[in-house]
Amino acid sequence: MIKGMLPVLAVGLIPLVAGCAAESGDSTDPSGSSSAAVTTSADVAVTAADAAPEVGSSPLAAGLYQSAYSARNRVLWVTSAVGRPPVKTSALYKVNPRTREIVATYVPPVTDTATGALEAVYGVAVDDEHNNVWVTNTRNNSVAVYNQKTGEHLASLPGVAHAREVVVDELHNVAWATGVTDGTIVGFDTRTFAEKRRVTVQGANPAGLAVNKWTGTVYATDLKNAQIIEVSPRSETPRLIPTGAGPISIDLSRDGRTAYTADQTAGTLSVVDLRQGKVTKTIPTGTGALSLATNPRTGDVLVVNRGSATVSVVDVDEGVVRETITTNANxxxxxxxxxxAFIVDKSAAGADRKDTLYTATFCH
Structure with a gap:
């Protein structure tokens, strides 16, 4: 089961910053504004170190787990699942990223008519190349594919034990998923949905995933053994790279040479030089570091700290936490x-025990 948790920095609807200029060639601005950069004298005066994010939040739905942004459609996909098996409440939500409102709800198929159990959705990744959404069905040991345009359930792909996360390599047409309980990392063809590759590391608990979009190399955190599992298209044997204690989430630097792991046991962010295969920095962030993501514009890393109910904005070059965003629990x-940045919690703080979706917009 996917773990994770946060508290609330801002309550109510706060618009995303309309004045944030996108980088050259960046078409992923969820504000819907033009991708052309507009610079003013005031913009020049503000540095990355000076700019605090503009934060907003709204209750969304019960049982939130993960989200993934589609640049092609300018929507946010969010998964939810409530309770233990048989899970009868689960949905894949299409969300307006600017207003944080649900625009469409897709309910997974029923897997057991006797109990009403659903093929509940947990992890999520977007494939804009083929206009699909990939999800992990943790309780069903499978992954599934949905069409972004219609929400149609296209396929269920079994054989991923306690499937936790999924990541899509659009350039090489591969969707990778982690099987936590059997030490597997499984690759599926995003065109045919056929299994392409299966790598097993005995005694490992693969959890988080990241892929180098240029090389096609995929990286998984080994939650049990404080290491990163590197699976290269050029090698049949996975490479094992040390990192912090209890690594559960991973992302890469913009140049793909550095990995960052959220170390749940240690409550730290580890900075790992992938060429040298060693940790170069260990940065305390908060209790139960659970999820992280790299800001594609600044290179800063956001770390979700479940036990601390915070999100740390980390300057990885300096090795310091620049900002701390307080959220609801979990x-x-x-x-x-x-x-x-899009952040979800499992606080059940809203009406009808809804969890919260946060937006944190960084202008610089």
């Missing part, structure tokens, strides 16, 4: 769309 996941 923050669960963070992802980026352009210069906006």
């Amino acid at each position: 923050p669960n996941h963070v992802t980026f769309g352009g210069g906006t």
Whole structure:
């Protein structure tokens, strides 16, 4: 089961910053503004170190787990699942990233008519190349594919034990998923949905995933053994790289040479030089570091700290926490769309025990 948690910095609807200029060639600005950069004298005066994020929040739905941003459609996909098996309440939500409002709800198929159990959705990743959404069905040991345009359930792909996360390599047409309980990392063809590769590391608990979009190399955190599992297209044997204690989430630097792991046991962010295969920095962030994501514009890393109910904005070059965003209890996941971070919690703080969706927009 996917873990994670956060508290609330801002309550109510706060618009995303309309004045945030996108980087050259960046078409992922969820504000819907033009991708052309507009610079004013005031903009020049503000540095990355000076700019605090603009934060907003809204209750969304019960049982939130993860989210993924589609640049192609300018929507946010959010998964939810409530309770223990048989899970009867689960949905894949299409969300307006600017207003944080649900625009469409897709309910997974029933897997057991006797109990009404659903193929509940947990992890999520977007495939904009083929206009699909991939999800992990943790309780069903499978992954599934949905169409972004219609929400149609296209396929269920079994054989991923306690499937936790999924990541899509659009350039190489591969969707990778982690099987936590059997030490597997499984790759599926995003065109045919056929299994392409299966790598097993005995005694490992693969959890978080990241992929180098240039090389196709995929990286998984081994939650049990304080290491990163590197699976390269050029090698049949996975490479094992040390990192912090209890690594559960991973992302890469913009150049793909550095990995960052959220170390749940240690409550730290580890900075790992992938060429040298060693940790170069260990940065305390908060209790139960659970999820992280790299800001594609600044290179800063956001770390969700479940036990601390905070999100740390980390300057990885300096090795310091620049900002701390306070949320509701139990923050669960963070992802980026352009210069906006999307964070979900499992606080059940809203009406009807709804969990919260946060937006944190970084202008610089």
